[in-house]
Amino acid sequence: ISTMTSKSPVVDIHTHVYLPRYMDLLRSRSEVPRVLTLPSGDERLVILADEAKHASDTSQGRPIGSEYYDIAKKMEFMDQHGIDISVISLANPWLDFLGLGQAAPMARMLNTDIEKICAESDGRLFAFGVLPLVEDSLAASTCVKEIETITSTFPHIRGIILGSRGLGHGLDDPALDPVYSALEASGLMIFLHPHYGTGNESFGPRSNGHVLPLALGFPFETTTSIVRLILSGVLDRFPNLRILLAHSGGTLPFLAGRLDSCVAHDPQVASRLKLKPSEYLMKMCYDAVVYHEVGLKATTELVGEGRVMFGTDHPFFPPLKGKDGEEWMSVTTNSAAVKAVLGEEGGEGVMGGNAVRILGLDR
Ligand code: URA
Ligand code: ZN
Structure with missing residues (x-):
C-alpha cells in the first residue's frame, strides 16, 4: 500500500x-x-x-x-505496509471469562493502558476500548459507568469492542438496553467481533486445524448475533447506535435478501420491526477484511463504499515462513480487493478516508 x-x-x-x-x-x-x-x-x-x-x-x-x-512490533508492521493510523482493539475473548469482580477493574486498567499507548503514539494510534460484559446482574450498570469514563477521560478511545455473547445471553438480551442506551448517547462505535463460532458441532470429527472455526464459525457467529439484534428491535429502540461489523459482516451482505424474504413471510416477526432487515444492515459500517473482491463487492454494493473500512486483523494470520520483511498476505489480499473493486483512487475512502470521517480521527 x-x-x-x-x-x-x-x-x-x-x-x-x-x-x-x-x-x-x-x-x-x-x-x-x-x-x-x-x-x-x-x-x-x-x-x-x-x-x-x-x-x-x-x-x-x-x-x-x-x-x-509489543506496540513497537505493531508500528513496524504499520510502517512496512504503509499504514498511517491503526485503531487498535483488545483481541478475543476480551473479559468474557471473568467474573464481574475481576472484569470491572480489568476493563478500567486495560482502557487506561490503551489510552496511554495511543496518547504516546504521535497520532498514529486510536482504540476501541473494552467493557466488563459478563453475566452478572450488576454488569450492565458497570458497563454504563465504563462508557461514561471512556467518553470523559479517554479521548483516543473511539468505540468499544463487543463480543456476540453480550452479557452472556446474546445481543438481543433486554438486559443490554442500558448499555445500548449509553453507547448511543456517547456516540462511541460498537465494533462487533466474533470469538465463539456458530455451527461448531457440524464441523465433523476430522481435524482441519483452525480452518473451519476461523473461516466459517467466526463469520456465521457475527451473522447470527447481529440478526438476533435486529429482530429483537434493538435498532428501533436505539436508532442512532453506531455499529461496525467484523469480517465485512460475516455473511450478511450475501444473505440480506434471504433475510428480508424470510421476515416478510413471517408476519409475527415482520410486524415487530419498523424496517426490513436489509435496511438496518445498510445503516451499519463494515470492515473490508474479506480477502477477496467478490465479498468486498457484495459489501460495498449493499451499504455503499462510504461505510466500508480497510482492516488487517493483525497480528493474526502472520506469514508462515517468518522471513524478515515479508509482506503479510492478510494485508495484500485485502488491499488488492479494494483496488480491484474501486480502483486506486476510488479506494481512498475505504483505505482510510472513511475511517477518518466516521471515527473522527482528525480530531
Ligand atoms: N483468530 C482469532 O482468534 N481472532 C481474530 O481476531 C482473528 C483470528
Ligand atoms: Zn479480529
Whole structure:
C-alpha cells in the first residue's frame, strides 16, 4: 500500500493487541483461554472453544510472539505496509471469562493502558476500548459507568469492542438496553467481533486445524448475533447506535435478501420491526477484511463504499515462513480487493478516508 498515491491516510480499523496486562492474565491461567509456555520457552495461545478439550496438548492453539503484545512490533508492521493510523482493539475473548469482580477493574486498567499507548503514539494510534460484559446482574450498570469514563477521560478511545455473547445471553438480551442506551448517547462505535463460532458441532470429527472455526464459525457467529439484534428491535429502540461489523459482516451482505424474504413471510416477526432487515444492515459500517473482491463487492454494493473500512486483523494470520520483511498476505489480499473493486483512487475512502470521517480521527 502506498500513501503517496492517496490524499487520505491509510487507516487499519481491525487490528488487535493483547495488552501486556492481559497477557499476564492469560499466562496465569491453567484453563482455556490461556497462554501456555512450552519447554522450549515458546508460547502458545489457546483460546478457542474446540481447543478446550485439548488444553494441555501443546500441538493445540497457535504460536504467539511479541507481535501480539509489543506496540513497537505493531508500528513496524504499520510502517512496512504503509499504514498511517491503526485503531487498535483488545483481541478475543476480551473479559468474557471473568467474573464481574475481576472484569470491572480489568476493563478500567486495560482502557487506561490503551489510552496511554495511543496518547504516546504521535497520532498514529486510536482504540476501541473494552467493557466488563459478563453475566452478572450488576454488569450492565458497570458497563454504563465504563462508557461514561471512556467518553470523559479517554479521548483516543473511539468505540468499544463487543463480543456476540453480550452479557452472556446474546445481543438481543433486554438486559443490554442500558448499555445500548449509553453507547448511543456517547456516540462511541460498537465494533462487533466474533470469538465463539456458530455451527461448531457440524464441523465433523476430522481435524482441519483452525480452518473451519476461523473461516466459517467466526463469520456465521457475527451473522447470527447481529440478526438476533435486529429482530429483537434493538435498532428501533436505539436508532442512532453506531455499529461496525467484523469480517465485512460475516455473511450478511450475501444473505440480506434471504433475510428480508424470510421476515416478510413471517408476519409475527415482520410486524415487530419498523424496517426490513436489509435496511438496518445498510445503516451499519463494515470492515473490508474479506480477502477477496467478490465479498468486498457484495459489501460495498449493499451499504455503499462510504461505510466500508480497510482492516488487517493483525497480528493474526502472520506469514508462515517468518522471513524478515515479508509482506503479510492478510494485508495484500485485502488491499488488492479494494483496488480491484474501486480502483486506486476510488479506494481512498475505504483505505482510510472513511475511517477518518466516521471515527473522527482528525480530531
Ligand atoms: N483468530 C482469532 O482468534 N481472532 C481474530 O481476531 C482473528 C483470528
Ligand atoms: Zn479480529
